[in-house]
Each structure stands twice: as structure tokens, then as C-alpha cells.
Amino acid sequence: MTLRAVRVLKVFVFVAALGPVAWLVWAALTGHLSPNPLSDVTNETGVWTLRFICITLAITPLRRLTGWNSLIRFRRMTGLFAFFYGSLHFLTYAIADRFAGLDFPDGIVALSTVRNLARSVGEDIYKRPFITIGFTAWLTMVPLALTSTAGMIRRLGGRRWNQLHRLVYATGILGVIHYWWLVKADISRPRIYALVVALLLGFRAYRYLDERRGHRKPAVARPPESKQIQPVR
Amino acid sequence: MFIKRPSDIRSSEITDKKLYLNRRQFIQAAGATAAAAAGLGSAMLEAATPAPHGRKLENISKSPLSTTEKPNPWDHITTYNNYYEFGIDKDLPSQYARNLKTDNWTVTVDGECNKKASWHVEDILKGEILEERIYRHRCVEGWSMVIPWVGIPLANFIKRCEPTSKAKYIQFTTAYEPKQMPGVRSNVLRWPYVEGLRMDEAMHPLTVLVVGLYDEVLPNQNGAPIRVVMPWKYGFKHAKSIVQIKFTEKQPLNSWQDQAPSEYGFYANVNPQVDHPRWSQATERRIGEFLRRKTLMFNGYQDQVQSLYAGMDLRKNY
Secondary structure, three states: OOHHHHHHHHHHHHHHHHHHHHHHHHHHHOOOOOOOHHHHHHHHHHHHHHHHHHHHHHHHHHHHHHOOHHHHHHHHHHHHHHHHHHHHHHHHHHHHHHHHHOOOOOOOOOHHHHHHHHHHHHHHHHHOHHHHHHHHHHHHHHHHHHOOOHHHHHHHOHHHHHHHHOHHHHHHHHHHHHHHHHOOOOOHHHHHHHHHHHHHHHHHHHHHHHHHOOOOOOOOOOOOHHHOOOOOO | OOOOOOOOOOHHHHOOHHHHHHHHHHHHHHHHHHHHHHOOOOHHHHOOOOOOOOOEOOOEEOOOOOOOOOOOOHHHHHHOOOOHHHOOOOOHHHHHHHHOOOOOOEEEEEEOEOOOEEEEHHHHHOOOOEEEEEEEEEOOOOEEEEEEEEEEEHHHHHHHHOEOOOOOEEEEEEOOOOOOOHHHHOOOOOOOOEEEEEHHHHOOOOOEEEEEEOOEEOOHHHOOOOEEEOOOEOHHHOOOOEEEEEEEOOOOOOHHHHHOOOOOOOOOEOOOOOOOOOOOOOEEEEOOOOOOEEOOHHHHOHHHHHHHHOOOOOOOOO
């Protein structure tokens, strides 16, 4: 695929990836959500986080299976969108679930509100296992988002960068556990994500074992093409 | 004593059935068109349809047991439902419950009582005064509404069944109609849905057999044609579309307790101090509000019901 085609496609993917949040904002403003819109926003942003994690995890297997290597050029974007939706999800929870449940002894705009919110979020993460897991899943994405630039790949070196970014496997597993744990009884939806994540990680495990037997060479990340000509120190 | 009687006319005799069904189809089609026009994927949140308005109920008296809080609107109450027989999402009952046939509904009374019989809903209501009961409704999931139910005290009906001294509990079995209920294909709960109460809870003046909402016939998604409501307990105790009432000596195994005994007990009294194992019950979101409210002990009905549980460990009997 030419660089130009990739650029155009990237714009499309970017706009498409904003679709869910755009839809949520539109639906919330026009009354197309359920009578409990805050719960809808929490659920939808959570599910879209998991979907983007799955999409991101699917890129390497797809490349290997189809040989369509240009797919790698979209991985950073989908990964960052997973982080974006994950952050929205966490923010919605902090506002709708924690902030909305606070007492406001000094009024809403007060230092005590900030303090109480921090305590309330902290206590909840500590006390409720599925929140602990969900928060940890979000935390695992933070270093990945921070090191997602070409500069960071260079600075860390491909091999170390690769090792760090295997954290996304943990994100996937923790995300699925978080979802599985919070549903009241019907596990049919979390089960789908569990299967997808298991399949995508299973593919890697299989390749890894193959490499150890010496059948293949492991891949190492490289900075994007345009910057590649610069000498690596 | 003069007893006001509800109308003896069945709903099926009022509107020509063909016309009635056509109207439903029209509303369905209109809903589908609107959803399609709105386009944009997530049909999931799009498709909720408030219940069409049904027959007006006559001669409803007000009750001193009603709250003065403002009831949630019809659309909230008829599009945000937990009725797993019609699917696990809250908007699914509003889409599928219309297929439930509630004409000529009978409730079988069985077990430890003298008057075992099959009762038509009309006969259960015969001679009774319909009462409006505006109650707070608290779901175990942490949300609440205020709902203007219409019904009769369950105690009145129980007395007519003449339970024997062996009757310690009452068990409600609810409708299981695989052809009309798409949700029962999932084995999320063991069907049919079963709930139960201790006899003194069932006889409590707050406990009502509900047949209406907002002075109209109860919409299907809210448990038509007949359900039970006891406002100091979490919503899942309120058995919907009841087909059997059985008086028993042993405590019934209610469906949610059967599904997850560590999370849902037999009593399920609203209690802000006893958390669900996975989430807090200290606050709740009143549907339509942003800030969460403090959940009240026994959902605010403490004065009326706490004597029922004197000396009981409410942490153990959750």
C-alpha cells in the first residue's frame, strides 16, 4: 500500500473510531438513551474500550495470516483509541458513580469536594474487586499511551519497547475479567470477549513456542517509515 | 358496608380485538420506522418503546400508604424494566412483552389452603376496592423510581384462599411461555421464575397484588396482568405475571437465590448497611436525577415493617 493510501485510510479509521462517542453525545443530547443515560454511557464506553483492545490485539495475527503488513500502521491509532475510550469510561464512572454519590458539606464547588471525590474513588477501587481489576486494566494502558510516539520507540529501543507493550495482553485479560465480574447473571457477552482475547493471545503463544523451537525469528518494532532514515544512536 | 366494585367488563370485550392488534402493529411499525430513520448503529438503545396506553381502570381510591414524592413518568416505568423472560437488557421487555397474551389469565391457588382453585384475574378483583399505591421502588442494582401502582392488598386475597395453619410461606410462580418470551431461551435463570414471602410479610398492609399503573391496566412489561409489590424489598422480589400462588410449610427457593446464593437471599429487604458483595447499597440513582440519593432503611418503610424482623440478623438474612 502506498504511503498516500495509508494516510487517507488513517483519516477514515480516525473518523470511524470517533463514531461511538459521537453517537453517544448525540443520543444523550436528543434523549435517545434509556431513562438511565449515565448507566448507558458507562456501559457503552466500557464495551468500546474492550472492542478497541481486541481490534488492536488482532492486528498482528491478521498481518501474519494475510501478509497484509500495512495493517501495522493502524495499530497505534486503535491502541490509543482503546486508551481514549478507557479514559472516558473511567471518567464517566468517577462522575456518575462516585461524584454523584458524594455529600457536599461546603457546596459543590469546594476543595472538600475534590478531596472527598479522590477518597471515594480510592476507597471504591480498594474495596470492590471488579473496580480494582478495571482500574488496573486502565493503568496498564497509561505507559503504553505515553510511549506510543516514534520518539519513544527510538529512545527505548525496539526490543525493550516491544517487551513493554506486551502489557496490552494484561489489559485484554483484565478487561475481560472486569466485564465478566460486573454482570449480574448473564455472561453471554463477556464470554464473547473472553473467547476473542483468548484466541488472539493463543495465536501469540503458539508463535512464541514455534520461535523457541527455532522455526521463526521474533519481530522487533521499528519507528514509522518516514523517520526511519535518521541514524539510530 | 358499601363496596365499590371494579368494572366486570373484560378488556377483551371493549375494543374489537382486530382493531386492537392492528393498532399494536401500527405502533410497532411506527417505532421501527423511527428507529430506522434515526439510523446510526446502536439499535440497542434506540428501540425502547413506551407501552401503549391501555384501558382506564375505574373507581380507584387513594391510599394513605402512598408516598407524596413525584412519580416517574410513564415512559420511564415502561421502558426501563428488568423482566428477564423478555431479555436481559432493560429496553427489551418494552419491545417483546406486547406478545404476551394476558386474556383469560388464571392464577392457580395450591398448597396448604382450603380453597384450591383456578382464579380468573377478574374474579380475584371482584368485590375489591382498587387502590392507588404510589410506592418507592428500589432495584438491587442501585437505581430507583416512584411508581403509582394500582392494586388490592394481597392479604384480602389470601384470606379468601383460607390458608391452613401449616401455611408458613407463600410462593409465587410466574409465567413461562417460551413462544411469547424470547428471553427464556437463555439459561441465565432457572425458569419459571419463582419468588416467595413469609406469611406475615405477605399479609402486611403494604403488600399489594398489582393490576394497574397510572390508573390504567398494567402494561405487559411491568408484569401484566397481575403481579405482587412489597415496596420495602428489592424489585426482584416482586414476582410478575403470576400464574400460581402456593402456600407452603417450607421456605421457597426464589430464583435469584438459586442462581447466586451468596449475592441474593430470600429476604432481599432494602438495606443501605448491607452491601451487595460486588457493589454498595448505600446510595441509589433515582431515574431522572443526576445526584445519587441516600438509600433509606427498608426503602423508607421502616416504621411500618421493622417489627417483622425484630431480633433477626439482617446481615445474615440479606
